[in-house]
Amino acid sequence: AQTAEDARKLLALSITELQWATQPGGGGTQVVGTFTPAVQKSVEDAALKQNLTTLHNRVNELGVSEPILQQQGSDRIVVELPGVQDTAKAKDIIGRTATLEARLADPINTHPNPNDPVPPGEELFTQGNQAPVLLKKDVIFTGDRIIDASAGFDDHQRPSVNIRLDSAGGRSVRAVSRENIGKPMAMVLFEKGKGEV
Structure with missing residues (x-):
């Protein structure tokens, strides 16, 4: 257990992006790292920004003059496409999966x-x-x-x-x-x- 605690302290000093803890497991003690709240938020923000960029690029394919893409909360993006007549095509382009x-x-x-x-x-x-x-x-x-x-x-x-x-x-x-x-x-x-x- 002391060896695991020493390892946890060493990891905490060298990899500060993670929070380190010890827990029982594998017939002994495991050292487990999880993202700090700040790093987790940074990852989520980057993913949302990437999704906004991807959606913006896809909306540009539709030729809409003034599309509105807005973030709502931490897990939602609202897309408004004024003047778009072919909603099926718009849904296909926006929902396309890579x-x-x-x-x-x-x-x-x-x-x-x-x-x-x-x-x-x-x-x-x-x-x-x-x-x-x-x-x-x-x-x-x-x-x-x-x-x-x-x-x-x-x-x-x-x-x-x-x-x-x-x-x-x-x-x-x-x-x-x-x-x-x-x-x-x-x-x-x-x-x-x-x-x-």
Whole structure:
């Protein structure tokens, strides 16, 4: 128990974004971290801002001259589209769902030239910083295999997203990982037929 308390204190000093506590579990004592209220609010605010931006971009596709997008509380966004006649089209565009795919990255050609031919079995995408990246066409799993996702930190204390997959998704990752140890994997978000890593 004292070792767990010492670990809790050390973690509290080094990872201040989380509140650390000890609790019984696993035949001993576990150290558990949860986001501080300030970090939790920051994550929620960022998600809401991202949703507003996504909705604004989708509403722009409709060509509405003065759309109104307003945040109501911490979990609601109101969209008003004055003059829109085709409500079915508006609902389709606003409610469109992006798709997510996991793929292996090309472990050799890590900085491809976008003007060069794309190797067979691969596709060229752009990362968030617009850098080109080559990914295998084979999909390891899709977003519908994700049961849960949460923010966390990797082994180097960098922010990460931890995902939990259903059994079929887990089997796919296990099979691919077994044959590709140490090779990078990427998540591709598709919206309007365009993929971004």
